[in-house]
Amino acid sequence: MINVIFLMLALGLVLLFLVFHKVRRIHLMMFDQSSELKKTVDNHYTQVEALMGIYHSLDLEGALPALRGWAGSPDYLLTLAKSVLKEKPKTVVECGSGSSSVVIAAALKKNGSGHLYSLDHSPEFAEKTRLLLESLGLSDWVTVLDAPLTETNLDGELYSWYDVSGLNVESIEFLNVDGPPRRTNSNARYPVLPVLHSKLSDGTTVLLDDAGREDELATVQRWKDEGLISAEEYVTTEKGLSIMTVKN
Numbered sequence: 001m002i003n004v005i006f007l008m009l010a011l012g013l014v015l016l017f018l019v020f021h022k023v024r025r026i027h028l029m030m031f032d033q034s035s036e037l038k039k040t041v042d043n044h045y046t047q048v049e050a051l052m053g054i055y056h057s058l059d060l061e062g063a064l065p066a067l068r069g070w071a072g073s074p075d076y077l078l079t080l081a082k083s084v085l086k087e088k089p090k091t092v093v094e095c096g097s098g099s100s101s102v103v104i105a106a107a108l109k110k111n112g113s114g115h116l117y118s119l120d121h122s123p124e125f126a127e128k129t130r131l132l133l134e135s136l137g138l139s140d141w142v143t144v145l146d147a148p149l150t151e152t153n154l155d156g157e158l159y160s161w162y163d164v165s166g167l168n169v170e171s172i173e174f175l176n177v178d179g180p181p182r183r184t185n186s187n188a189r190y191p192v193l194p195v196l197h198s199k200l201s202d203g204t205t206v207l208l209d210d211a212g213r214e215d216e217l218a219t220v221q222r223w224k225d226e227g228l229i230s231a232e233e234y235v236t237t238e239k240g241l242s243i244m245t246v247k248n
């Protein structure tokens with residue numbers, strides 16, 4: 001009889017332990033999910049706040065397209081707008097056209113001077129950007145250049161990078177790097193500094209979007225190691241942003 005009671009007690013304890021273990025796991029899972037949800041909600045708030053900042057600081061005549069997916073995120077675009085408004089560059093070059101072209105153009109218009117040359121490898125998206133700029137009354141501030149990706153040899157390393165034969169500028173005072181897309185080739189954005197280096201003055205500001213990705217982190221490290229940039233600030237935006245200064 002005593003043996004039976006012991007057996008029942010032992011079974012009861014095992015059952016209790018299993019229930020406790022299960023409840024603890026559910027509690028931890030719910031905690032993880034609520035902190036993920038909090039991060040998502042916080043990020044949405046940050047993007048909405050930045051979007052309001054963009055409209056407020058640029059006096060846009062119409063709406064920007066949706067700033068999700070491929071497009072630059074509002075937090076990156078707001079930093080871009082503030083940098084162009086502050087630095088008042090005369091010649092701006094960017095890799096990868098779209099909403100960023102609108103933001104730069106509107107900032108140049110507000111400054112009352114400067115011109116943007118925007119390189120795009122896709123004729124389709126280059127045309128979309130031209131139409132967008134036209135609809136917002138910003139065409140005079142930007143030249144969107146068709147720049148197909150072409151084999152680019154850098155000391156024996158082959159990249160698929162923009163054909164810049166149509167880029168007729170003597171010097172560049174501000175550079176915004178948001179292309180080519182990652183899928184084109186690995187470290188796809190590395191060539192921009194070696195290729196354009198002779199046109200960049202000492203102290204030129206370079207913004208690199210998507211800087212939190214492995215390829216872009218490696219690219220920035222390589223630019224540093226090769227002495228192409230003298231300073232770098234990493235900003236924790238939605239996709240990661242590196243703000244750099246050219247060393248010449």
Ligand SMILES: C[S@@+](CC[C@H](N)C(=O)[O-])C[C@H]1O[C@@H](n2cnc3c(N)ncnc32)[C@H](O)[C@@H]1O
Nearest residue numbers: 070071072096097098099100120122125178179
């Ligand atoms: C990262 S996107 C550049 C985005 C741009 N700087 C902006 O802020 O909107 C790089 C390239 O993707 C292409 N692209 C733009 N929007 C796209 C879309 N909705 N779907 C696929 N490709 C797109 C364009 O050719 C662009 O040069």
